[in-house]
Amino acid sequence: MDRKVELEKKRKRLDEIRRSRELKKQEKEAEQAIKAKASQRDPGATDESAKERKDVHDLVESLLGPTTAVRSTSPGLPLGGAGEEGRPSSAADQSTTGETDKLSKKAQPPRLSVAILATTNIQPKETVVYAKETQTLESSFLDDESDREEETKPTPRPDIEDEPLGVVLDNDKKHEPAPSVPELSDEAKMEIMKSDTxxxxxxxxxxxxERALSYGVDVTEDYGGDSNEDAESAVGNLSKLQAGPCFLDEKxxxxxxxxxxxxxxxxxxVFLSSHNMNxxxxxxxDGVVLLWNLKYKSTAPEFVFHCQSAVMSATFTSFHPKLVIGGTYSxxxxxxxxxxxKRTPVQRSPLSANAHTHPVxxxxxxxxxxxxNLISVSTDGKMCSWSVDMLSQPQDKLELQYQTKPIACLCMDFLPGDIREFLVGSEEGVVFQGTRLGSKTGVHKQYEGHCAPVTGLxxxxxxxxxxxxNNLFLTSSFDWTVKLWSQKMKMSKALYSFxxxxxxxxxxKWSxxxxxxxxxxxxxxxxxxxNLISDTETPMCSEIVDSHLAPNCLHWSGDGHHIAVGDADGKIHMYNLSENAANPSHxxxxxxxxxxxxxxxxxxxPDEPSSVV
Known part of the structure; x- marks a missing residue:
């Protein structure tokens, strides 16, 4: 903006200089016109001057030839020779007749001289682009602007009229003061640092x-190493889990x-973890949800959210990537x-009998x-359907009962891509299958096999x-077992018990x-x-989680290469799988x-399910 103002001032100054020169030129032309009128009024003087001009013209023709005569470009000025360097022919009028005779006796060659030219640097004309708002301004505002321009218009400077324009611009630059940056006081600096902005x-x-620094490149990596050793080490680690970083925030x-x-x-x-009260x-x-980034060099959370009730479950949604949804103990x-x-929720459902009254x-x-829709289940035996845009009340509510007996749900899962059929695990150790939409809603099948609450499904x-x-599902329980089930089976018993x-x-959790x-x-x-394909009796590999408290939940990453394990002390343990172990073959x-x-x-x-004791 300062540069534009400076150019505008210089442009106005150049216009004033040009205007003053035009006025000067007009004054000279007026004087010449007055002289011409005076010569017309005195015929005798005109004839005498014409005769003198003719004598000079004949002399120049005798010396240089008839084609060397140059007529003056200015009106009212007499002819002059090419060797007189543009001087007016009035000098010849002042010469005497004797001097003319001497020139006629001895012809002299024309003399040439070097003329000094003054260079001028003129800034190119600025292209002005007008916006719609500028073209539709009110007339009163335009009148005020034009009056203000006339008042602030600078007067021409007579001392620079004859100076070259480039010199004028350079002098103006020297006289302009440099902009000064004010120094802030300590109080002002602290006020800025404490401001919300x-x-x-x-x-x-x-x-x-921090995210940019995490995408580092190892400049010391050796690309010419022994590939055989790398292949042997990779084969040796096909079936092994590799412990990764641990994520923990002290506060x-x-x-x-x-x-x-x-x-x-x-x-x-990016993954999240929900936490109980401390x-x-x-x-x-009481409740905290933390967002972590696996590629961060530090193990600090990227986002911290909390609420006044312990968060028992939380999830992302692919339909709203910027939202995090949680179910609370209340x-x-x-x-x-x-x-x-804000770290607190932007929306929350009310505490009402129409929704959940037990932990979600x-x-x-x-x-x-x-x-x-968002589907939630609770130990109060209700399944609620919510709209993410409005949590004031559930859009639909289903009472989960099997043969008039309410079901206290601890876990839930839907078939991939299906919004109707669902499975829930209960405190009684029974898995129930039901439908939430259609003419036959409710629970219509049960899978009995556990003798303690179902902790995972x-x-x-x-x-x-x-x-x-998708017909296969796994359940875990406090009865020290994991069971494999199939929804295709007419008999509601487990296919296999671990x-x-x-x-x-x-x-x-499945991969x-x-x-x-x-x-x-x-x-x-x-x-x-x-790995059921290689062995159904013993695990492919096991790792002891480095924690003095037991782990209580896990979750796979989307590509199947990472497993996040959370323990009862609030720590997230990350484990990595090799490519051959995570990716299946045909x-x-x-x-x-x-x-x-x-x-x-x-x-x-009709026998008992096979098991490994």
Whole structure:
């Protein structure tokens, strides 16, 4: 803006200089016109001057030839020779007749001289672009602007009229003072640093910088190493879990039990954890949700959200990547927005008998981008359907009962891509199957097999080579077992029972990529990785979780290469799988199909399910 103002001032000064020169030129022309009129009034003087001009003209022709005569370009000026360097012919009028005779006797060659020219640098004309608002201004405003311009118009400077324009501009630059930056006091600096605008800017930019620094490149990597050694080490680690970083925040997650973990479906390196209350910090919020970034070099959370009730479950939704949804111990559904500067929920459901009145232990978002709902279940025996845009009341409510007996739900899962059929695990150790839409809503089937509360329930999400494994699901329980079920079976009994555990089994999850791979965590601080294709009796590998408290939940990343395990002390343990262990081959799908058919044919007989003792 300062540069434009400076150019505008210089442009106005150049216009004034040109205007003064034009006035000067007009005055000279007027004087010449007056002289011409005076010569017309005195004919005698005119004849005498004409005769003198003729004599001079004849003399010049005799010396230089008839083509060398030059007529003056100015009106009213006599002719002059080419060797007189543009001087007016009035000098010849003042010469005497004797001098003319001397010139006629001895011809002299014309003399040439060097003329000094003054260079002028004129700025190019600025292209003015007018916006719509500028062209539709009110006339009164334009009149005020024109009056203001006339008042502030500078007067011409007579001392620079004869100076070159480039010199004038250089002199103006020297006289202009340099802009000075005011020095802020310590109080002003502290006031700026404590302002909300600065804090928001600093919080946002630090995340961007930290994310940029995390994408580092190892400049010391040796690309010419021994490939055979790398291949041998890779083969040796095919079936092993590799412990990764641990995520813990001393203020917000220490001594807060991890109640759930969820990975973002849009940003594959981001995951969240929900936490219970910290009994040692009575003045802190009871519920906390933390967002972590797997690629951060530091293990600090990227976002921190909290509410006044313990968060028992939380999840992302692919339809709203900027939203985080949580279910609380009080029965409320809360919603946080990553775009908001608030750590508290931007929406929450009311405490009402129309919704949940007991803890919400499971959440799921089902549907499509244009038609989707949030489904929640609680130990009060209710399944509520919510709209993410409005949590004032549930859109639909279903009382979960089996033969008039209410069901206290601890976990829930939907078939992939299905919004109707669901499975729920109960406190009684029974798994129930039901329908939430259609003419026959409610629970219509049960799977009995556990003798303690069902802690984990997960339907196989893998489909490949024309085969879907969505009919298979796993359950874990406090009865120290994990059971494999099939929805195709007419008899509601388990296909297989895994009974090698020595303590409570807190959670079980299928791999999102491999049809026969799943993971479990138990009270012995063990993370076990099972592959049904290779072995159904013992886990493929096990790792002891480095924690003095038992792990209580786990979750796979979307690509199946990472497993996040949360413990009762608030720490998130990350484990990595190798490529060959995480990704299935074509033979794995064929082997899984054969294994499932064999189990279903064997269990069609009225015997007890096979198990490993």
């Amino acid at each position: 600065f804090l928001q800017f600093f919080d946002k930019t630090t995340r961007i910088v 917000w997650s220490r001594h807060r039990s991890v109640t759930s973990i969820s990975w973002s479906q849009n940003v594959k390196e 009994e040692e910090a009575r003045f802190d919020p 029965g409320q559904i809360v919603l946080w927005d990553l775009r908001s500067n 232990y499971s959440l799921s978002v089902v549907g499509t981008q244009n038609a989707h 997960h339907i196989n999400p893998v489909s490949g080579r024309g085969t879907s494994y 009974e090698v555990f020595s303590d409570y089994v807190y959670d079980v 999102p990529q491999h049809p026969g791979l799943f993971a479990t965590v138990d009270g012995m601080n063990k993370l076990s990785l099972w 033979q794995d799908f064929d082997a899984m199909n054969y294994l499932v058919r064999e189990m279903e044919e064997r269990d069609e007989q």
